[in-house]
Amino acid sequence: MSAPASSVMPPGHAWRLEAFDLRAGLAFATFRSEQVETQEIEDWPCLFFSPPDFAPEPIDNVAAALAATRGSFDAGLIVADREAAFKTPEEVAEFVRRAYVSSASGDGSDGPGGGGGPIPPLPDDPREPFFPKFDPDEKEDTDRPSAGRALRHAIQDFVRQMNGSVPPASFFVDWSKIRDSDPVESLTRGALHLIAELLGRFPGPSSTNLLRWLEDVRLLGDCISRLGLWELIFLRHEADLSRLAWALRCRAGWVDRMCDREFLAFLFASRAIPDSAAVEALHRFYPLHLVPGPGTNASWGDPLEALGRLPLPAFASAMAPSDSTRLASIEHLLVGFVAAPWALLTQLDARASRATLDMVVFASACVAALDISTATQPCFPWMAPRVSPLQMQLIRQAGAKGLAWLAEQLPVRGFAAPLEDRIRDARDIRYFDGKAS
Amino acid sequence: MDLNDDRPTAAGQPDRTARKPAGATWAQRLGRLIAPITKRSKEHGSYALANRDSVRRAILGRDPFGTWTHPTSGARMVVNLSSAYVPAFCDAVQRKDPRPYKNCYDLARLGGRRVSKDRRLVDAALPVADMTKVYFGAVELNGAGIRFYGDMCLVLKNDAVDGATCVLDRNSFELLRSPVADEFADSSPADATAARQRKLQSWSGLWATDLGFTMKVLRSVGAQDRRWTVGQISRAVRDDEDYIEVLRTASFGPADLQEARISHTDAAHDALVGSRLLRGPMPRLESLIWRNRRSRAERALRAAGVPVRIVTTSGRTRE
Numbered sequence: 001m002s003a004p005a006s007s008v009m010p011p012g013h014a015w016r017l018e019a020f021d022l023r024a025g026l027a028f029a030t031f032r033s034e035q036v037e038t039q040e041i042e043d044w045p046c047l048f049f050s051p052p053d054f055a056p057e058p059i060d061n062v063a064a065a066l067a068a069t070r071g072s073f074d075a076g077l078i079v080a081d082r083e084a085a086f087k088t089p090e091e092v093a094e095f096v097r098r099a100y101v102s103s104a105s106g107d108g109s110d111g112p113g114g115g116g117g118p119i120p121p122l123p124d125d126p127r128e129p130f131f132p133k134f135d136p137d138e139k140e141d142t143d144r145p146s147a148g149r150a151l152r153h154a155i156q157d158f159v160r161q162m163n164g165s166v167p168p169a170s171f172f173v174d175w176s177k178i179r180d181s182d183p184v185e186s187l188t189r190g191a192l193h194l195i196a197e198l199l200g201r202f203p204g205p206s207s208t209n210l211l212r213w214l215e216d217v218r219l220l221g222d223c224i225s226r227l228g229l230w231e232l233i234f235l236r237h238e239a240d241l242s243r244l245a246w247a248l249r250c251r252a253g254w255v256d257r258m259c260d261r262e263f264l265a266f267l268f269a270s271r272a273i274p275d276s277a278a279v280e281a282l283h284r285f286y287p288l289h290l291v292p293g294p295g296t297n298a299s300w301g302d303p304l305e306a307l308g309r310l311p312l313p314a315f316a317s318a319m320a321p322s323d324s325t326r327l328a329s330i331e332h333l334l335v336g337f338v339a340a341p342w343a344l345l346t347q348l349d350a351r352a353s354r355a356t357l358d359m360v361v362f363a364s365a366c367v368a369a370l371d372i373s374t375a376t377q378p379c380f381p382w383m384a385p386r387v388s389p390l391q392m393q394l395i396r397q398a399g400a401k402g403l404a405w406l407a408e409q410l411p412v413r414g415f416a417a418p419l420e421d422r423i424r425d426a427r428d429i430r431y432f433d434g435k436a437s
Numbered sequence: 438m439d440l441n442d443d444r445p446t447a448a449g450q451p452d453r454t455a456r457k458p459a460g461a462t463w464a465q466r467l468g469r470l471i472a473p474i475t476k477r478s479k480e481h482g483s484y485a486l487a488n489r490d491s492v493r494r495a496i497l498g499r500d501p502f503g504t505w506t507h508p509t510s511g512a513r514m515v516v517n518l519s520s521a522y523v524p525a526f527c528d529a530v531q532r533k534d535p536r537p538y539k540n541c542y543d544l545a546r547l548g549g550r551r552v553s554k555d556r557r558l559v560d561a562a563l564p565v566a567d568m569t570k571v572y573f574g575a576v577e578l579n580g581a582g583i584r585f586y587g588d589m590c591l592v593l594k595n596d597a598v599d600g601a602t603c604v605l606d607r608n609s610f611e612l613l614r615s616p617v618a619d620e621f622a623d624s625s626p627a628d629a630t631a632a633r634q635r636k637l638q639s640w641s642g643l644w645a646t647d648l649g650f651t652m653k654v655l656r657s658v659g660a661q662d663r664r665w666t667v668g669q670i671s672r673a674v675r676d677d678e679d680y681i682e683v684l685r686t687a688s689f690g691p692a693d694l695q696e697a698r699i700s701h702t703d704a705a706h707d708a709l710v711g712s713r714l715l716r717g718p719m720p721r722l723e724s725l726i727w728r729n730r731r732s733r734a735e736r737a738l739r740a741a742g743v744p745v746r747i748v749t750t751s752g753r754t755r756e
Binding site for chain 1: 516518519521522524525526528529532534539540541544553555556559571573583584585586587588608609610611613614615678679706710714719721722723724725726727728729730732733
C-alpha cells in the first residue's frame with residue numbers, strides 16, 4: 001500500500017506513527033494530517049510493521065493501534081515539537097527497522113535473559129587503553145583502500161547528507177564502495193583489539209570466573225582460527241602479542257616456563273585447563289593443542305550470542321548505552337553501528353573510531369564468513385609464521401564476505417538529524433527504568 | 438440448560454457480592470439474541486441453544502459432555518509482550534519490583550512516556566475505580582493472543598484472575614470510532630463523558646458470571662443448522678484484533694502465569710533463520726536479533742518456571 005498519487009494527496013497528509021514501540025520493533029502508521037492532540041479518530045489508512053521483516057500490513061481497525069498505547073507503545077512520534085512525517089511506507093519501515101536494531105545495543109541491561117554477556121572488567125582495572133604499534137597513516141593501496149578507510153569515507157558522506165536534510169526529507173545511502181575495499185588490515189587489527197581486551201579482563205588465577213573467562217578466550221581464538229588469521233596476526237603484530245602475553249603472565253603467576261607463543265597457544269588454541277602443575281608436566285611431553293580438556297564452548301548456534309561474550313574495549317564504550325558500558329560487547333557495537341553508523345564519528349575521537357571500525361569489520365566477518373556447521377582444529381602458528389598467497393586469498397575472501405553482509409545491513413535511507421537521534425536513542429529504552437521512545 | 442447456572446466456573450468462584458454491571462446480564466442479552474432466531478426457525482433456535490452451551494463449556498474448560506473440567510483448558514486472560522521485554526519482566530522478581538508487568542502509566546512514571554489524550558478519554562469512561570491501575574488483556578481460548586502487541590503470549594493462570602474482574606465484549610477504543618463516536622459527536626464534553634461511561638457499562642460484564650455467555654461467537658459465526666466446533670468457538674472468541682477485553686486491576690508476574698505461547702508462524706520463521714545460518718544465505722541482522730531475543734525470552738521464562746508452548750493447531754486445545 002502507498003499513499004495516493006501526489007496529484008490527489010490531501011495537503012499536509014503523510015504517514016505518521018500512531019502507536020509504536022521502537023525496542024519491540026512494532027508500529028502502527030496512519031496516513032493523515034498532523035495531530036499533536038486528538039479526540040476523534042477516523043478510519044485512516046493504517047499499516048502495521050513488525051520484526052523481523054517490517055513489511056507493511058494493512059489494518060482495518062485503527063482502534064487496535066490506540067489500544068496498543070496501554071502497554072509499552074508510545075502514542076505519536078514528536079520530534080522538535082512537530083509530529084514526525086514519512087512520505088512513504090518504505091520510509092516508515094526503514095525508520096522502525098533501524099530503531100529496532102539500535103535498541104538491541106541495550107539488550108541485557110534490564111534483564112539477562114539467560115545470556116551471560118561478556119566477562120566484566122576488574123573493578124580497579126589499571127590498564128591504559130591498548131592500541132597496537134602500527135602507523136595508522138601508513139600508505140595504502142590507492143586502488144583498493146582499506147575497509148576502515150572506505151567505511152570512514154562513507155560515514156562522513158552520510159553525516160554530510162544528514163546535516164543538510166530537513167524533516168521530513170530522507171536520502172538514499174550508498175555503501176557499495178566498502179564491498180571492494182581491502183579487509184585484511186581491519187581483520188587483524190580488530191582481532192588484536194579484542195585479544196588485548198579479553199586478556200586484560202583476566203579475573204585472577206583463583207577467581208570463580210576463571211573458567212568462564214577461558215571459555216571466552218577460546219571462543220575468540222576459535223573465531224580467529226576459522227578466519228585463518230593467526231599467522232597473519234603473528235607476522236604483523238608479534239611484538240604487541242608478546243607485550244600482552246607478558247603482562248598477563250606476570251598477573252597470572254603460572255605457566256612461567258613457557259615462551260610467549262606457547263602461552264598464547266595454551267590460552268587461545270588448546271583445551272588444557274589452567275592447572276600449573278599439570279600444564280607444566282604436559283608441556284614437557286605433549287604438544288599443547290593435543291591435550292584433551294573441557295574444550296571451547298562457542299555458542300555457534302547464534303553468532304550474536306557468541307559476539308555478546310566478547311567485551312567492548314573502554315575506548316569504544318561511548319558506542320554503548322551509558323547504563324551498560326561495563327557489560328558492553330562486540331554484539332552491542334555491531335548492532336549500534338549498523339543502526340546509526342554516524343554515531344561512531346560523532347562520539348569517538350579519530351584514533352578510537354579507526355580502531356572501532358576495525359572491530360566492526362572483524363565482527364561482520366565472524367557473522368557472515370565463519371562456517372559454523374563443522375568443528376575445526378585450532379590453527380595456530382607453532383613455528384615462524386608464514387602466510388602464503390593462497391592463505392591471504394582465503395583471508396580476503398572471508399573479509400569480503402563480511403563486508404558484503406555488512407553493506408547489506410547498513411541503512412538504506414538516512415533521515416534528518418532529529419530523526420537519526422531518535423534511532424540512536426532507541427538503545428536507551430528499558431522496561432523497568434524506561435526512557436521515552 | 439439454566440442460563441443462570443451458578444456452579445463454580447473455571448475462572449473462579451462466582452462472586453455474588455461483586456458489583457454487577459448495570460443493565461441486562463450477558464446471559465439475558467444472549468437469550469434476547471436467540472429469541473428471534475427461534476421465532477424464525479425452531480430448528481435454528483434449537484441449534485442456537487445447543488451451540489450456546491458448547492460455548493459455555495469451552496469457556497469453562499469442560500469436556501463436550503460437561504462432566505469434567507480440564508485444569509489448563511478454558512478461557513484465559515492473555516497479555517502479549519515483546520520478547521525484547523520478557524527478560525526484564527522475569528527479572529522483576531529479583532529486583533523486588535511490585536509491578537513486573539507494566540502498563541502505560543507505570544512506564545510514564547518511570548520514563549516520561551507521553552500518555553495520549555485519546556487514551557485518557559477512554560480510560561476515564563472505564564467502569565473501574567482507578568484507571569492507572571488497570572492492566573489490559575484479552576480473552577483467549579487456544580491461540581497465541583494478539584500478535585500486534587508482542588510475539589510472546591503470556592497466559593495467566595485460571596485462579597490469577599479474580600471472578601469480579603471486568604470484561605468488555607469489545608475493545609474499549611471502539612468508543613472513538615464510528616458509528617459509536619457519532620452518538621456523542623454533538624454533545625457537550627460533560628454529556629459526552631457520561632454517554633461514554635454508559636456505553637462502556639453496557640458492554641461490560643464480570644469474568645466469573647458473564648464470560649461464559651459471550652455473544653461474540655453467535656455474532657461472528659451466525660445462526661446455523663450445524664453444531665459449532667471448539668475450533669470455531671476459539672477463533673470467534675479472539676478473531677485477529679477483535680477481542681474481548683479484560684480489565685485486570687493489578688499487575689502480575691511470572692508466578693501468575695500458566696504458560697507462555699508462541700505462534701506456529703513465528704516458530705517456523707525462527708527455525709528458518711536458524712537453518713539459513715547453517716546453510717546460507719546469511720540472514721539479515723534484524724532477523725538474528727529477533728531470533729536471539731526470542732531465545733533469551735524463552736530461557737528467562739523457563740528459568741522462572743513458566744513453560745513455553747508453540748500453538749500448533751489453530752483454535753484447538755491439546756489434552
